[in-house]
Structure formats: C-alpha cells, structure tokens
Amino acid sequence: MPDATRSLCLANGLHLLLRHSPRLNRAAAALRVRAGSHDAAARWPGLAHFLEHLLFLGTARFPLEDGLMRFVQGAGGHVNASTRERTTDFFFEVPCAAFAGGLERLCQMLAEPLLDSARQQREREVIHAEFIAWSRDAQARGEFALLQAVSPRHPLSGFHAGNRFSLALHDPAFQHALRQFHQRFYCGGQMTLSLCGPQPLDQLEALGRRYAAQLPTGPATAQAPPPALLDGAPLRSTELLFAHEHLPAGAERALQWLAEHITDPRPGSWLHRVQQRQWASACRVRTLYAFAGQALWHVELLGGDASRAAELRTLLYQWFDALRQAPADQLNEHFSRVQKRRADTVGALQLARADSSGLPLNGLDEQAQHALAALLDSLPSAGHAHWPLPAAEALLLDTLPASDGVSLPAAVDVAQSLPCLGHAASFTLRWRLPIAAPAALLQALQPLQARASQASVHLQLDHPGCFLQLQCRGPQAAVIRTVALALEHLRGFSSVTALGEQASAPVTMPIRALLAHLPEALSNQAPAPRTSISDDALWAGAQWHAQANGFDAGGLQALATALRAVPGQPAAGDFARPALSRRWQHVATPGGEHALLLFCPLLPGQQAAGRLLAHLLQGPVYQRLRVELQLGYAVFSAFRQVEGIGGLLFGVQSPHTPAVRILQHLHGILAAAVELTPQAQQALIEQFEQANMDPADIAHWAWQHRLAGTPGSLLALREALGDVCQADLERLQTALLAADAPWLCLANTAEPAPPWPPSNELLPERQ
Incomplete structure (x- = not known):
C-alpha cells in the first residue's frame, strides 16, 4: 500500500x-x-x-x-x-x-x-x-x-x-x-x-x-539574501568544486539528481571508468551550501591518484556532456527508481527529514526538472559527443532471481524473528579463516558496496580476528542478487591485482575509531600468519556458517542457488567464546583528543539485569560526564552485543581529560546507587516488542544469539526483563566492580600503571 x-x-x-x-x-x-x-x-x-x-x-x-x-x-x-x-x-x-x-x-x-x-x-x-x-x-x-x-x-x-x-x-x-x-x-x-x-x-x-499549537504565532520572516558567492571572480580552488548563482527554485533536488549520476558505480558510468583506470576507488558528492539560487558542491575522490587530477577533471566534464545529451526520460527513470526504493526501505526518521527539508524521496517534479536544465547548462564542457549510458540496475528489480531447486546448506540457520514481507531481509555469512587475509580483501567489495547502497541495500565486509563476515540487508530480491555478486567478487579476488585498488581509510573521530576496533578486540583470536601470497589457501581451509532472516519460501530457494558459490566448507557454527580478562588495549587514532571505550562483558544469566542497568544509567552518565563535569560532547552508554558477547558499553571523547581519569569517573558512576522503577522496567520491556523494533536491530539481535550459541526469543527476553528486581541490579553492580571483572578498555593512550582504576576516589576535575 x-x-x-x-x-x-x-x-x-x-x-x-x-x-x-x-x-x-x-x-x-x-x-x-x-x-x-x-x-x-x-x-x-x-x-x-x-x-x-x-x-x-x-x-x-x-x-x-x-x-x-x-x-x-x-x-x-x-x-x-x-x-x-x-x-x-x-x-x-x-x-x-x-x-x-x-x-x-x-x-x-x-x-x-x-x-x-x-x-x-x-x-x-x-x-x-x-x-x-x-x-x-x-x-x-x-x-x-x-x-x-x-x-x-x-x-x-x-x-x-x-x-x-x-x-x-x-x-x-x-x-x-x-x-x-x-x-x-x-x-x-x-x-x-x-x-x-x-x-x-x-x-x-x-x-x-x-x-x-504551543509554538508562538508569527509570520514568516524573510531571510536576508546573501552577497554574491564569487563576486565576479573565478572559483579559487584546484578541487572538483562547483559554484552556481541565480539557479531557479528546485535546484537542491536537481543537485540530488546530479549527485546520483556522478556517484553511479554501474559499468559505463564516469565513476566506473575512473575505477577501471585505477585513478580513484570511490567518490562522494557533498552539497556544501544551497540557498537563494546559490549552490556550492564538491566531488571528493577517495583513494585518488593526485597525478591524474587534470585527466579526472576532463573525464568528469565529458560525463557532464553525456548527461546533457542523453535522453532525459531514461536518466529520470533511473533516478525515480532509486528514490522509490529508498522511500520503500528507509525508516520513519529519514522520511520525516526528507519531507521537512523539501527534498521528498520521489522523482523530479516539473520545477526540479527546469532547475536541472539550468544546472546542467551551467556546468563546464569537454566537447565529448557520445557516451553510452549504463544498463538498467538489476539490484532495483523486485522479482526474485531464478532458482535451480537446490536445498539450503545445513550451515544456514533460518531465523524467524523478521516477518517475511519481502522489503526487509537480512543475510549474514561468517568464515573462520585458516590464515590471515590480505588487507586488500576488505576493499574487494568496495565498488559493489557503492552499487548496493544506491539500490538501498546495506553490504558490509568485516574482519574481526580470525573471522571474515559478510552482512547484507534490504529487500529480499536485492539481497539475494547482491550476495551472489559479492561471492563472485570474493572468489575472484587476487591479492596481486587488488594492491592498486585500495582506498585510504577515511579519517574519523577517535571515539569512532575505537568503536570500529571493538569487534576485533573482543574476538581475541587471530589467524595463523600469512606465509604465502596464494589466495587459494585462504579459502581452502575456511569454514563458514550463516543466518537468513526475513526470507519467504521462494526467497530461500533463490538464496540457496546463490550460496552454491560460497568458497570454503560449510560447518556448524563455532560458538566457543574467547577467554575474557581485564585488559587495557591501546589503539592509535587520528586527532589529538583523549578517547576511551569501556566494555563490561556479562554472562548470559546477567544480561537481563545488564540491559536494565544500562537503561537506568543513560541519564546519570550523560548528566555527570557531559553536563556536570563537561568532559566533552561525545558521551554515551548502552547495552551492546558484539561478537556474540553482551555487555555494558561506555564511551567518552574529551579534549582535556585523560583516559584513566575518564575511567575513574565511570567507576564512580557504576558504584553509585541505582533505583529500579516499574516505569523504567516497563519502558525497556516495550522496546523489545517486535512491533517497536527496527528490522536491522532485530536482525542484529538474532545474529548475536547465533554467535553466542544460545537460543533466544524476544518473548523470553521480555520475560527475563520483567523478572529483574532491585537486588539483581545491586548484585550485578558488585560483580562489575570486582577486581577480577573482565573489563575491556580501548583507549588511544598507553595503559596506566596497575591497578586501574587506582582507587574509588575521583581526582578533582580540571576547571
């Protein structure tokens, strides 16, 4: 509907x-x-x-x-x-x-x-x-x-x-x-x-x-028009930066259309030619400013070859010529299909924000098409006369791919936690590797990831410890086609040819860098050193298991056909958890700010109380660390499941407070009294009603239980949450503060002298 x-x-x-x-x-x-x-x-x-x-x-x-x-x-x-x-x-x-x-x-x-x-x-x-x-x-x-x-x-x-x-x-x-x-x-x-x-x-x-109606009554106030963007002078930049004046209404929507075609990774597009020539591995388009007919936007190349800047610019101008000369109906049809897929798959927040910004997720209306014509006319030209357009995107098809009748391997767990409605399916595939995978393997799917993203499919390849994990979410037909293409890419991966295709890792905030490192730190298992460049050896001893969630019967049949190409050997899941001990792990991060993650793993029997404790601590953590102590603006706490391990997770990034002092403050918060109220308990129970959960969160929850090797249902979780009492929280706090509690601290500073934290007495905070 x-x-x-x-x-x-x-x-x-x-x-x-x-x-x-x-x-x-x-x-x-x-x-x-x-x-x-x-x-x-x-x-x-x-x-x-x-x-x-x-x-x-x-x-x-x-x-x-x-x-x-x-x-x-x-x-x-x-x-x-x-x-x-x-x-x-x-x-x-x-x-x-x-x-x-x-x-x-x-x-x-x-x-x-x-x-x-x-x-x-x-x-x-x-x-x-x-x-x-x-x-x-x-x-x-x-x-x-x-x-x-x-x-x-x-x-x-x-x-x-x-x-x-x-x-x-x-x-x-x-x-x-x-x-x-x-x-x-x-x-x-x-x-x-x-x-x-x-x-x-x-x-x-x-x-x-x-x-x-609570909001004050008042008329619309005209915002002062800006001065000239360029003031008659040329743009002072060697980047792929573009500025426009006097664009008609609808220009922001026209910029969306243009960005889709510039970042289009399909064969035949500008980006695909750039990738083929290894001039860059990916790109993104950012609208830096758009107001009152003015616009400033940038094409950022990732993993680019600086020596090819002039050729990249010329090729982009040729692509502008191709877009100007191409049949408008064909280009608009692709954009409309991309927008419709997004509208059919994104959550309520993305839809509400798109509407409030005046950029709804649909095709260009007449006003935006008029603005697009003006925008294209104002772009530079390279005099290119002909450029065949990319073929239609198969990942946007809603029909299932063909099935050859093969059965699903026994190593695929079919979960029932997501409804089989077709628009929100999830598939996760995990290999245990016998030798260390080459670093370039994680970039092997980068072009496909961009293509999948444009079709509103989430595709991710991670490498925690000795594992390689492929995750794919979206409409079930698109997920099956994407998984099939991903397996084809991985089987054909070559370390030698991939070396020149690696993109430099994007610079990120220190706290985000720590979060990205958390799965590997928790897996605490490493593959054997890579002694040979042979990629065949990577898959020869690999064992895999998987989980499918949200697929109907026809979807499972089509998925089974795609999985015939999985490299390695199917096997029952290896649910042996690594031994956890109190550890401080240094992680080098960009930037000069202090950052710390504290993960407190819990046993399965402690996790219901742990979820409630984390729920009750969210307010106090924010109040104490951000409002009262003003440690920084990046402060959070939650219960998280990572690598099949559930626990409390705290994170802080601060410009002036060292990690060890942050840890002392967290220790003090964990030691403070927490009161369990019926209202808070019921609010958390209701969060785990399937009707209240995002499909991605349901899929993550089901996969984490698969990794943990423990049966789980949302009903059982709600019942366990309802059984928690005040004494359970107090016992859990005592266990968390014990000297042998297996805390994992990830920080961008060296480990302090033991024991840490040195005492329960907090050092005076810097004013």
Whole structure:
C-alpha cells in the first residue's frame, strides 16, 4: 500500500506535513526552522548553534531529566539536531506509543526554553569542546578550506560554529541578540513540522495540531539574501568544486539528481571508468551550501591518484556532456527508481527529514526538472559527443532471481524473528579463516558496496580476528542478487591485482575509531600468519556458517542457488567464546583528543539485569560526564552485543581529560546507587516488542544469539526483563566492580600503571 500524505497550515503559521506509511513500526518528527548560523549577527559567531544546544537543557514543565533527549533515549529512540547556514533542524524517532510524549516535549522546548546564565555557562563549555574537536579534525578542516574558495564577503568563508571566546555570555548585547533571534525565528510562520508513522493521517494531524499549537504565532520572516558567492571572480580552488548563482527554485533536488549520476558505480558510468583506470576507488558528492539560487558542491575522490587530477577533471566534464545529451526520460527513470526504493526501505526518521527539508524521496517534479536544465547548462564542457549510458540496475528489480531447486546448506540457520514481507531481509555469512587475509580483501567489495547502497541495500565486509563476515540487508530480491555478486567478487579476488585498488581509510573521530576496533578486540583470536601470497589457501581451509532472516519460501530457494558459490566448507557454527580478562588495549587514532571505550562483558544469566542497568544509567552518565563535569560532547552508554558477547558499553571523547581519569569517573558512576522503577522496567520491556523494533536491530539481535550459541526469543527476553528486581541490579553492580571483572578498555593512550582504576576516589576535575 503506498504512503498517504497531507499538507496544511496551522493558525500559528506553522506548515504541517503528514505521512502515513503502513509498513513502518515507529514514528518520527522533524521540525525545520528557517534560520541558521548566517541569520545571526556577524558580531556573535556561533549564536544559532549555541541556541540549538540550549533548547535541549529543559523547560519549567519538562526539566532536563524529563526533557526530549532523556525521554526519547528512555523509549529506545533516536534524537538529534543540526544547525546549518540558513536552517536548524530538530528530529526524533520513537515507538509509536511514545510519539505523543516526544512531540509534546519537542514543541515545548522550542517554545519556552530556559536561558538562565548557569545553563549557558555549562553549555558554552560543550560548544568549546566541539570547537576543539572540529579544529583537530582533518576532514572538517578540509571542508573549511574548500569554503575559502568563495568570496571573502560571503558568510560561507567565515567561522560560525562558536567557541568560548565568540559567545560573550556576560555582554548584555549578546543576551539581547540571543533572545531576539529566538523570538524572531522560533515561531510558527518560520517552521515546518513533518510527522511520519504508521498512524492514520487523521491521528497524525490531531497530534500535530495539539502540540504544535504551543509554538508562538508569527509570520514568516524573510531571510536576508546573501552577497554574491564569487563576486565576479573565478572559483579559487584546484578541487572538483562547483559554484552556481541565480539557479531557479528546485535546484537542491536537481543537485540530488546530479549527485546520483556522478556517484553511479554501474559499468559505463564516469565513476566506473575512473575505477577501471585505477585513478580513484570511490567518490562522494557533498552539497556544501544551497540557498537563494546559490549552490556550492564538491566531488571528493577517495583513494585518488593526485597525478591524474587534470585527466579526472576532463573525464568528469565529458560525463557532464553525456548527461546533457542523453535522453532525459531514461536518466529520470533511473533516478525515480532509486528514490522509490529508498522511500520503500528507509525508516520513519529519514522520511520525516526528507519531507521537512523539501527534498521528498520521489522523482523530479516539473520545477526540479527546469532547475536541472539550468544546472546542467551551467556546468563546464569537454566537447565529448557520445557516451553510452549504463544498463538498467538489476539490484532495483523486485522479482526474485531464478532458482535451480537446490536445498539450503545445513550451515544456514533460518531465523524467524523478521516477518517475511519481502522489503526487509537480512543475510549474514561468517568464515573462520585458516590464515590471515590480505588487507586488500576488505576493499574487494568496495565498488559493489557503492552499487548496493544506491539500490538501498546495506553490504558490509568485516574482519574481526580470525573471522571474515559478510552482512547484507534490504529487500529480499536485492539481497539475494547482491550476495551472489559479492561471492563472485570474493572468489575472484587476487591479492596481486587488488594492491592498486585500495582506498585510504577515511579519517574519523577517535571515539569512532575505537568503536570500529571493538569487534576485533573482543574476538581475541587471530589467524595463523600469512606465509604465502596464494589466495587459494585462504579459502581452502575456511569454514563458514550463516543466518537468513526475513526470507519467504521462494526467497530461500533463490538464496540457496546463490550460496552454491560460497568458497570454503560449510560447518556448524563455532560458538566457543574467547577467554575474557581485564585488559587495557591501546589503539592509535587520528586527532589529538583523549578517547576511551569501556566494555563490561556479562554472562548470559546477567544480561537481563545488564540491559536494565544500562537503561537506568543513560541519564546519570550523560548528566555527570557531559553536563556536570563537561568532559566533552561525545558521551554515551548502552547495552551492546558484539561478537556474540553482551555487555555494558561506555564511551567518552574529551579534549582535556585523560583516559584513566575518564575511567575513574565511570567507576564512580557504576558504584553509585541505582533505583529500579516499574516505569523504567516497563519502558525497556516495550522496546523489545517486535512491533517497536527496527528490522536491522532485530536482525542484529538474532545474529548475536547465533554467535553466542544460545537460543533466544524476544518473548523470553521480555520475560527475563520483567523478572529483574532491585537486588539483581545491586548484585550485578558488585560483580562489575570486582577486581577480577573482565573489563575491556580501548583507549588511544598507553595503559596506566596497575591497578586501574587506582582507587574509588575521583581526582578533582580540571576547571
């Protein structure tokens, strides 16, 4: 059944967009304020971003401990916000039962924020920590450098994130500007609220009308037009950077269309030719700015050959010529199919955000097609007359591939936790390797990953310890075709030919680098050293097992045919878990900030209590480390299952606090009393109702139980959560704090002198 939509304007001026999508099991809201960093006075860089942060710190009706962030986290949802140049977005996704509570808190915090000096003082330090991380991040610095290519009179070339020095809290003029900005722009006429979920449109409308009425009435305020982007001078950049002035309405959607075709990895495309010539391994297109007919966008090449820059530029200009001369219907059809697949597979949050931004997931309308013609006309040319277009993408087909009647191998576990509806299937294949795999193997599927991503299929290849793991999620027909292609690539992999195709690893935040290393650290098993370049030896002794989830009978038959090409030998799963002990592991990360992950593994019988303890600690961890101690802006805690091992996971990235001191603070939080309330217990139980869970989360949960070798059902998990009592939590806390508790600490600093933490007494925090 297709989605149903509705659009209306409320009495306070707010534009309300509604989307009923019956396939969803969660609901989302996305509110866009048409004001951003360039709308604040140039005297106060970072004011708009600072206000966005302040709005999350509670209101008189909903204090911080019951505000939007805590409420959504407690319901097992997602919440965030983003300040751009001319817009500010607030968005969350929750189970449907919690949607009204989240929407009430969102609208209330925007309408009646508490802007007292104590809150401002604390949050300015968080903004400053973000600024320090930004200044040390190579990718962020690279993007800022790109923005320097425009006119120095344009605000794009300036600094707008904010820091301790630009946010003059004690200056009355700053306080006046802060409140005036909120009063001027945070009103109905300046906002678009998008609601999306499985609820009927009338129910969504009633919720929108009820809670959005809290927002102040006000007309739309015209945002000041920007100065010229280039000021008559050529673009000052040697990058594949493009700037436009005076584009017609619909230009952002036209840029989406162009980005799809530039990043198209199918044979015959520009990117495919670049990859064939080994000039680059991948690319991405980023719209850096789009407002009032101006646009600035960048084509970033990954694993590129710098000596080929001129040839890459010429080839790209030839591709522009090919797009201009190609039949528009054929190109638009591919874009429409890609967009439809996304609309049919993404979650409520992505749909709500697409609607609120004015970039819905569908083909180009007449206005956008007119803008596309203007955009293409403004692009440079290389005089290329003919370029055959790529063939139709088979991964976008909804029909199942042919089956030859072969049965599924016994090594494939068919899970029943996902409904067999066709649009959300998951397949995971895991090999135990006899020798170390070459590093280039992880890049072997990179072109296919890009192709699968364009078809809304998640494809991932990981190498934790002595294992190689292939994961694929999406519509079942697309998953089967993608798995078949992935197996073909892996069987044909050659270390010799792959050496020149490796892409440099993307620079990432220190805490994300630690998270990426966690599976390998937990597996704690290494394959034998690679003594030969022979790739045949890699598969000769490999053993594999797999899990299929969400496939119907026809899908399983087609999958069985594809799995005939799996290299290695099928085998029963090896569920022997590695011995765990207290370990500190140093991981080199980019950037100069301190980062620490603490993973506390739990036995199966402890995991229900562990989930509840993690649920109850989310608020205190955030309050203590981020709000009170202001360690940094990257602070999180949760229960996680990694490599079949369930446990509590804590993460902190800080510009000034060393890892050992972070660990001491975490030790103190684990030692503090925690009260189990019936409300919190019931909220967590409801998170594991299948109707409230994202299909990807269900598939992950089922696979982790497969790795652990323990039978599991969501019903049994809910019952176990309901049986936990206060004494169980206290016993678990005692076990976690015992000297022999098998903590795993990943940090980007060397191991401190034992024992760690040195004591339960926390060192005084730096002011």
